[in-house]
Amino acid sequence: MINDFPVTGKKATRDGFGDGLLAAGQQNDQVVALCADLLGSLKMNAFVKSFPERFVQVGVAEANMMGIAAGLATAGKIPYTGTFANFSTGRVYDQIRQSIAYSHKNVKICASHAGLTLGEDGATHQILEDIGMMKMLPGMTVINPCDYNQTKAATLAIAEHYGPVYLRFGRPSWPIFMPDNLPFVIGKGIMMHEGTDVTIIATGHLVAYAMDAIKKLEEQGISAELINIHTIKPLDEEIILDSASKTGCVVTAEEHQRNGGLGDSVAQLLARKMPTPQEYVAVNDSFGESGVPEQLLVKYGLSPENIVTAVNDALKRKEMVGHFG
Amino acid sequence: MANIQELNSIASQVRRDIIRMVHQCQSGHPGGSLGCTDFMVALYFHIMEHKLPFNMEGHGEDMFFLSNGHISPVWYSVLSRSGYFPTSELATFRHINSRLQGHPTTHEGLPGVRVASGSLGQGLSVAIGAALAKRMNGDDNLVYVLTGDGELEEGQVWEAMMSAAHYKLDNIIVAVDWNGQQIDGPTDLVMSLGDLEAKWKAFGWHVLLMNGNNMEEVVSTLEKAKSLTGNKQPIVILMKTDMGYPIDFMVGSHHWHGIAPNDEQRDKALLQLETTLGDY
Numbered sequence: 001m002i003n004d005f006p007v008t009g010k011k012a013t014r015d016g017f018g019d020g021l022l023a024a025g026q027q028n029d030q031v032v033a034l035c036a037d038l039l040g041s042l043k044m045n046a047f048v049k050s051f052p053e054r055f056v057q058v059g060v061a062e063a064n065m066m067g068i069a070a071g072l073a074t075a076g077k078i079p080y081t082g083t084f085a086n087f088s089t090g091r092v093y094d095q096i097r098q099s100i101a102y103s104h105k106n107v108k109i110c111a112s113h114a115g116l117t118l119g120e121d122g123a124t125h126q127i128l129e130d131i132g133m134m135k136m137l138p139g140m141t142v143i144n145p146c147d148y149n150q151t152k153a154a155t156l157a158i159a160e161h162y163g164p165v166y167l168r169f170g171r172p173s174w175p176i177f178m179p180d181n182l183p184f185v186i187g188k189g190i191m192m193h194e195g196t197d198v199t200i201i202a203t204g205h206l207v208a209y210a211m212d213a214i215k216k217l218e219e220q221g222i223s224a225e226l227i228n229i230h231t232i233k234p235l236d237e238e239i240i241l242d243s244a245s246k247t248g249c250v251v252t253a254e255e256h257q258r259n260g261g262l263g264d265s266v267a268q269l270l271a272r273k274m275p276t277p278q279e280y281v282a283v284n285d286s287f288g289e290s291g292v293p294e295q296l297l298v299k300y301g302l303s304p305e306n307i308v309t310a311v312n313d314a315l316k317r318k319e320m321v322g323h324f325g
Numbered sequence: 326m327a328n329i330q331e332l333n334s335i336a337s338q339v340r341r342d343i344i345r346m347v348h349q350c351q352s353g354h355p356g357g358s359l360g361c362t363d364f365m366v367a368l369y370f371h372i373m374e375h376k377l378p379f380n381m382e383g384h385g386e387d388m389f390f391l392s393n394g395h396i397s398p399v400w401y402s403v404l405s406r407s408g409y410f411p412t413s414e415l416a417t418f419r420h421i422n423s424r425l426q427g428h429p430t431t432h433e434g435l436p437g438v439r440v441a442s443g444s445l446g447q448g449l450s451v452a453i454g455a456a457l458a459k460r461m462n463g464d465d466n467l468v469y470v471l472t473g474d475g476e477l478e479e480g481q482v483w484e485a486m487m488s489a490a491h492y493k494l495d496n497i498i499v500a501v502d503w504n505g506q507q508i509d510g511p512t513d514l515v516m517s518l519g520d521l522e523a524k525w526k527a528f529g530w531h532v533l534l535m536n537g538n539n540m541e542e543v544v545s546t547l548e549k550a551k552s553l554t555g556n557k558q559p560i561v562i563l564m565k566t567d568m569g570y571p572i573d574f575m576v577g578s579h580h581w582h583g584i585a586p587n588d589e590q591r592d593k594a595l596l597q598l599e600t601t602l603g604d605y
Contacts, residue, residue, distance in 0.1 A: 012352065027600060032461070053461065054461065056457060056492075057489075058488055059488070060486065061481075061484035061487070062478070063446075063447075063450070063481040063484060064450045064453075064481055064485050064488055065450075065483035066450070067447050067448075067450020067451045067453070067481065067485065068450050068451070068454035068457065068485075068488070069454060070450075070451045070456045071440075071450065071451040071452060071453060071454020071455040071456070071457070071458065072454040072455070073454070073456060074381065074382065074388075074439050074440060074451065074454065074455050074458075074459065075383060075388075075455050075458030075459065075462070076383050076384070077385070077458050077461070079454075081408055081511070093448075094444050095481070097444075098441050098442070098443065098444045099440055099441065099447050099451055100433075100443045101439045102432055103430070103431050103432070103439075103441045104431060104432070105440070142395070173410075195364055196580050236383070239519075280458040304467075309364060310471060312498075
């Protein structure tokens, strides 16, 4: 239950990446890192200080960075590339597609400042399409952890997984609530709160908001289940189907476009195996804008209140299914 | 000393393979393949230290990356003729269920290929990554790359050029297939490359020039390039070739970049190429 996940502090998920990268470097001497002129933003300085000979600065040249990473991986290294999510995906999609994904290279594409919560820099940098682009690539693992601890654990876990990975995290200071000793299992969702009326499936920063929504829903007498999906691909089908079969309706929540995101993956699963009413908390075919992260999440419909509203909409549709069923 | 006559004799067979492969599937890229044959034969049969069976990570051996993946026919022929896979497999080029895809890939597990190429401009970056890994590992072997000249129109190549000089990468030898032709016509008309030698020099590279269709010159220039490694500077060979060389009706024209000969043209071409190792 969410009481088992008390907020213990506040830190950015990118800090979890930086600390996880240092630890991965200490644990595995094949881990190397590359950065495209954003060391401070990606929190990679500790790794560079400890392992200067295992770090490659590529400057503002992300296409070259992806190619160099593919070459390092070819020779047996485990490269972690670091830049903003926008420049980790859309800018270099073909380099990732051909030199990394199709060539099945063991490259870890680590992407910070994803989504609206990048904030004041505005829409040029606020990518909301990256999960969709990356999950479409055959063989690509897509991970979007929810807090500092989960990001650190994910950063360590992907070193032990052979194959290309997209690891997405963010800029703002964010509540820490996942236990720091919880093992990170790629492809395994985490049941954070059991309920009977509705299943909320959340990823990334929106897991914290889903926890807030659960409390508000309890005040309304609604019992919501919460699944923390850190791995969007491969998707943990079992945990989702088990929950949906129990609650009969689903709400997905993510800091991404509705098109191509976690919600799409869940909808595809449910359509194939267990048609279920579903509502989306996601950005609806829109670019972002400059602003404070929390304000932007409200304006673009990603607040805890939006999750509550979506739950109520999903419950109404469940009743209709019951009525006509 | 290399036996130039022997290398020329292998090159003749490789060129026969190229014509026959492209003819049998009625697709593929004969022009650049024929033009780069002398370089590829010199590399695999004389210059490069490489080992069988194929090992992806390439520790303790030289590595080769083909950036202009469309000239796959010459690479496939050279790989099979050096023992990476049976020459009979050349007959499967571009057919369904083949390891010999239109453009080279690791996806079907073809020995000798370390990364997919075809979408242009990516190979130099990948080769730089492999060269950096060799440096990190204390491995003294070299990394070779072949790129097209039209391919230099891709911006990523210039990112890569800049970075290799910045890293003082001196275990990499790049060859540019400077045939002056690309799909839509001569490079000077499509997108001028300008003073290519000055451009590479300005980006910090040691530049060598050679006639890529003269085996003796190819071998001596590659040997010179090897002798220049280890000097904190990357090396590029600007290799003047003729697209389609030496087939009289193909040579020097962009027309043969990406079309296959018909039966009559195949026969006419094969008459100009001696069978030396036996057709596949």
